[in-house]
Amino acid sequence: MKLSHLISAAIIIGSTIYPSMADAATGSVNVRALSEYVYPNNRATSVSLTFMPDGLSYLKMTEGGKKVDRFDVLNNKYIETVFDVTRTRGDRTVESIDGFELNPDGTQLLVYINSEPIYRHSFRAEYFAYEISRRTLKPLSAVHKVQQAPVMSPDGRMVAFMAEDNNIYVAKLDYGTEVAVTTDGKVNSIINGVPDWTYQEEFATYRSMEWAPDNSALSYLKYNETEVPAFSFQLYQGSCDPMNRYALYPGTFTYKYPVAGEKNSVVTLHSYDVTTRKTKNISLPDPEIEYIPRIHYGPTADVLMVATLNRDQNKLEIYNANPRSTVARSVYSDRSTAWITPQCYESISCEPTGFVVFSDRTGFSHLYRYSYSGSEIGALTSGNYDVTCYYGTSADGSYYYQSAVNGPLNRVITRVDKRGTHTNVTPAEGWASASFSPQMNFYVVNYSNAAKPPVYTLMNSKDKTVRTIEDNNGYTSRFADAPGKEFFTIQSDGHTLNGWIIKPVGFSQSRKYPVVVYQYSGPGSQEVVNRWSMDWAQYFATQGYIVACVDGRGTGGRGREFEQCTYRNLGHYETIDQLALLSHLRSLPYVKADGIGIFGWSYGGYETLMAASAQGATYAAAVAVAPVTSWRYYDTVYAERYMTTPRQNPDGYDRSAPIERTGSLRCPLLIMSGTADDNVHMSNTMEYVARLQADDRWADMLLFPNMNHSINGCNTRAVVYARMLSFFNTHLK
CATH class of the missing domain: 2.130.10.10 (YVTN repeat-like/Quinoprotein amine dehydrogenase)
Structure with missing residues (x-):
């Protein structure tokens, strides 16, 4: 059943109902001009090659x-x-x-x-x-x-x-x-070979079956979600790609969604023999196993690597299972006083002589190679920086990785030869990623920085440039006059935080400008990076706004301590750091001190509500899109990874819930949500607004019928930002 439809009219509940985009605007919102910035088909050209073997x-x-x-x-x-x-x-x-x-x-x-x-x-x-x-x-x-x-x-x-x-x-x-x-x-009971909703969303896995290297067997995971509570939302006919079966009566979409503290799917491992057509069950010896986020075959059919986690996600175990004998033995363990970083189990690389894993055991994320019997062969990287991607080992024994060796704003690709010499193959400043051919004899580098759109370059195994595939020069000329990002730092609680600012077209130090603060703030995320972007923020700058962003504590690229300080206390340090940015902006001579708003989407919407209701907050307006309003409403894997369960941490769940702070909301609020959001349910918004009303407060609310968490398609992304712009025009200017 499709969840990505949207009807062309949106609903606004609050002070006014606007029947059209033109009426919604305070002043003029040029939706066509805005669309040039916010839709992917108007962005820089990307390149993805499907290499032959x-x-x-x-x-x-x-x-x-x-x-x-x-x-x-x-x-x-x-x-x-x-x-x-x-x-x-x-x-x-x-x-x-x-x-x-x-x-x-x-x-x-x-x-x-x-x-x-x-x-x-x-x-x-x-x-x-x-x-x-x-x-x-x-x-x-x-x-x-x-x-x-x-x-x-x-x-x-x-x-x-x-x-x-x-x-x-x-x-x-x-x-x-x-x-x-x-x-x-x-359906809604037993799923074979494909992950349930929670695994797809939170473990970033979309297929749970693997062929043996010799084609003899198929190993797979079975998800028994019979005892998982169900969640339903309504579907409407709509007018964009309409579902006519719902013309008179709405339909219902029901699926299994375990909120924090509820039962998860019971996941089991199996292997099907192609010749005998018989299936064997592979039992794993640890009774604490709650999740199996990954399975990977090694170089032979008797080596199946199985990554497991306990419910608190602070204990990672990797097993070497033999699908033929069904014997599984642990060959790798990792522990954390907070949570195991998802990269540690999402990026296990199986190679001919062993496997490579990530671990932040030293305080920073690095690469380690182990034999399939569990012996540590050695660390591949080290230092006070995070390694963020491992690309593999080439035929000559060299291996490649991506890291933040030159600071969290940048990503560099490094080659390590057989002698252990590390050579950066991309510039120190900027953001580089790569995709390799199966034999690693060629690779494509995607490089950009805050001032330069992506350039895709084909490199050979000697790290020499073969040719430029795409330079995006034509795209650059389209947005030649758009304002760029400037990077800065601020202090908060003794921590140096990275930020960027986009100043309006025709900026003058002698004028006072309204400011839109943007943030995401979620664990391990990064918004302040030296990478190209051209989106709504640049358009807002053409409309006379300063747009600013700071990555506070809890965000990624700066080691384990900086990221995991929010454990069991989400929203606390993030809010302190956003208020530090607010104070910094108010001190600038070119900022309209009573014209600063804050905006965020998803976790950013959550943090918007937390910051706007914090003691000492002086935002003039806030916009929250698809926000979590209580971690009790969100799924087990994500909420419990960072908060443990509501039973283990009831006070933490209360402190971290915007819905418990509605009486302290200190500025006008626009809240937006898709009615078919399978990730952050619309009930988050509804319960929050109901609590506002109980506190004799109100908010403007914009709903997008049949839209999911991304709110995209049929011009809806432009509607989100156009409505936000008109809202800020009313309250910030």
């Missing part, structure tokens, strides 16, 4: 999904068309495709059409297997029209997928047959 060529979808062409990596010359909707063989034809996946040996494509979002990060679609050499196109399943999370076997002869009945099937492409791996799947 040898890394010497890559695939790219062309002509609006009608073709997939192969190009030479070195010179970008066209080589051949590997898929053309007009030249396929088989009983089915397609007009265009939404996307494709390449199998490990480069002989098969999985192409898909009619993709339909499920939650924010997952979708189902109608998949087809396409054999490149024969140009044959076959539906992946003759029984199940749509599939989710398909995964090809290494030899390209089988595809495992989950169907709408929540069961796993294996399609055998050579024979055109399929076999049921599971039969107990049931």
Whole structure:
């Protein structure tokens, strides 16, 4: 069922009901001009290459999904068309495709059409297997029209997928047959091979089945969510991509969502033998295991790496499980006095001679290599900085990683050779990331800084530039007059905090400007970075606003102590640091001291409500989009990671809840929410507004029917920022 629709009219509850964007504006809000800044298709061009296995060529979808062409990596010359909707063989034809996946040996494509979002990060679609050499196109399943999370076997002869009945099937492409791996799947009860909602959202995992390297077995996770409480929200007909079945009566979407302290899915590990068609259960020996966020095969079929966490998420155990014998033994452990950083279990890299993990055991996140028997081979990195990404080891023994070695504002890619010499392959200042070919013989660097849009450069294994793929020069000229970011620091409670400020077009020291403070503030996040962005903030600067942002305590890139000081006490230090920024701004000679507002989305919306209701806050207005208003309303994995359970920490949950502080709200408030937000439920907003009313207070409230947490599509993102601009025009200028 689609959750991404939105009707074209929004609802505003509070002082006034505005029937149109023009009426909503105080003064003139140029929505078309604003849209130029806030929609992705108006942003800098991005590059993503699907490398062929040898890394010497890559695939790219062309002509609006009608073709997939192969190009030479070195010179970008066209080589051949590997898929053309007009030249396929088989009983089915397609007009265009939404996307494709390449199998490990480069002989098969999985192409898909009619993709339909499920939650924010997952979708189902109608998949087809396409054999490149024969140009044959076959539906992946003759029984199940749509599939989710398909995964090809290494030899390209089988595809495992989950169907709408929540069961796993294996399609055998050579024979055109399929076999049921599971039969107990049931919606809102048993899910096989695909994570439940909580795992998708909080563990960033969208598929939970893995093929053995020799194609002999499929290992998978089963999620029994029978005892997990259900949550429902209404769906409406809408007028943008309308759902006509709800024309007279709203529909209901129901799914399992465990709020803090409630039961989670019971997750178990299994392995299916392709030859015998029998499934074995793999038992893990620790009774404290609550979560299994990752499974990865090692170099052989008898090595399955399984990452587990306890309920408090302060105990990480990695097991080496043998799917054939079902014996599992612990080969790695990590502990924390607060929480295990998600990177430690989300980024386990299995290599031929061992596995690489992240750990912040020294106070900073670094890389460590272990053998599959559990012996530590050694630390790959060290120092008072965070390593943020590991890219892998190349054929010559060199390995690459990304880090904040030059401060939290920057990201640098470093190569370490066999002798242990560390060489930065990207500039010290700015933000670089990379994607590597399967053989690591080529890689694409994405580099930008606050003044320079992304440049995509192809590099070879000697770290030499082969060619520039995209320089975004045309994009630069479109926004040549847009104001840029300036970085600064402030002090708060003895801590130095990083910030940026965007000053209005035509800025003059002798004038007084209103200010919009933007922040996200969530654990491990970063908004103050030396990376290109062009969005609503720059547009607001063209409308006479200063926009400022500070990353307070709890944010990332500065080591464990800075990030985890908020443990069991969310919102406390973040608010102190936002008030320090407020005080700093009020001291500036060019700031209108009584014209400072604050804005945030999601966790940023939560912190907006916390700051606006804090003692000593003097904001003139606040805008909160999709805010959490009590951690008791949010999901187990996220809320308990940082707060433990409400039973363990009742006072902390009370202190950290904006809904307990409505009587102290000190400025006009605009609160916005999507009615189909499966992440931060609209009930957060409704309960908060109800509490405001009980305290003889009120807020402007803007609802987006059928919209999820992202509030995007059908011009809605522009509506969010246009309404925010008109609200700030009223209260800040």
